[in-house]
Amino acid sequence: MKLTAYAALGFLSILGPALAAPQGLNLEAVNGAEWAPKSDKGKEIDPALIKAQVLLDRARFSPGVIDGHNGENLQNALKIFEKTNELKPDGALDEEAWRKLTETSTEPVLTEYTITDQDVKGPFVEIPDKMEEQAKLDRLAYTGPEELLAEKFHMDVDLLKALNPGKSFDKAGTSIVVSNVDTKANSGEPKKVAKIEIVKSEKVLRAMAENGSLIAAYPASIGSEEKPAPSGSHTVRAIAKNPNYTYNPDYAFKGVKAKEKFEIKPGPNNPVGSTWIDLSIESFGIHGTPEPEKVGKAYSHGCVRLTNWDVQELAGMVEKGTAVEFID
Missing domain, CATH: 2.40.440.10 (L,D-transpeptidase catalytic domain-like)
Structure with missing residues (x-):
């Protein structure tokens, strides 16, 4: 049909301005992240928040785009998760919520992925702003491998880049770090x-x-x-x-x-x-x-x-x- x-x-x-990534952000840091009392991380990406977002995504309490920031979508997802698990539904990632969340899945939250020929073959297109111009395109495809890979793994493009400094996303065979969302808790x-x-x-x-x-x-x-x-x-x-x-x-x-x-x-x-x-x-x-x-x-x-x-x-x-x- x-x-x-x-x-x-x-x-x-x-939305606000682009956010910075901290030093030492990598697969090991995120997979090994543990809960700690709230600290002022400013605009940096937080490994513990990446972990929480991936775990919520797997459990179908979607945080939207996985970006490592404590935004409204993450807080709303936590509220629903907390209420479902009979915790105080305040949207705060406290010690009890962290413990319950990490019990939902034992698989690493980040994994290595090898870029395939399919990921980079395109065709990719530049998307014009005006809808009348968009109507002239044969397909509203991805703009490039970065966008394709970020969406494939439910990630923000900035986070994808931060986890893979210096990596090229347009070459098949390249190993990159991505969120492990394919392994769903359910x-x-x-x-x-x-x-x-x-x-x-x-x-x-x-x-x-x-x-x-x-x-x-x-x-x-x-x-x-x-x-x-x-x-x-x-x-x-x-x-x-x-x-x-x-x-x-x-x-x-x-x-x-x-x-x-x-x-x-x-x-x-x-x-x-x-x-x-x-x-x-x-x-x-x-x-x-x-x-x-x-x-x-x-x-x-x-x-x-x-x-x-x-x-x-x-x-x-x-x-x-x-x-x-x-x-x-």
Whole structure:
């Protein structure tokens, strides 16, 4: 089934400047990281926070992009993890939360990976800012091996570079250090999601089992002041992998001058990312994004935006008719 994504997109960035990496950041330091009382690390990448983010990712309490910083997405993921494990849900990585988190998996959180021919063969493209220009491309592919590898391992590009100083990412056979997210604590057949809860105030999407237990939680950008997300009960209508995106001039996005509909081809840098979960609300869905670092930190024009890897995982656990509840 071909499904074209009609989504009202857009965002307002609230990200700060690039952050520095400390000396001695490597595989051994992160895999061997232990909890310590909070210290002022400024803008440095924290090995213990990388470890916590990878462990949360494996346990399906997604922290979004793994970057080694104590951001809002990590704090929200910790709150849900703590509540699920009957700990104080304050979003703080204290000694008790650390102990419980490290009990979820014994596999190293970082691993060595050899870059393959597939990783570097492309084709890669430069993505123009204007949507009308994007519509001229045959595919909204990755911009290069760095972006591909960072997304493959759920990482921030800056962290990928910090862990691999001096390494070239465009040569097959190169060994690099990456997050070990393939080894999931709950690996195996994907669980069936009976209900999706989209909690607007918490900027989180919760995937629930038939018995009401939590299967997964993902940070999400949900709606905007100009076009608030809906409320109430809805359902999944269809799922599309590698969707096209159709711009409707009725959206009147800032900077888009087109007066007629136009289509943007599929790819991970498509405006709706790699996957579209269509809902029983016209022009509305749950989808990926070409800018995973902005999930939970930027507004969508009404749709629910997840990272590409989170929406792909969710799509594998839902089906047509799955209940979707928007909660204020």
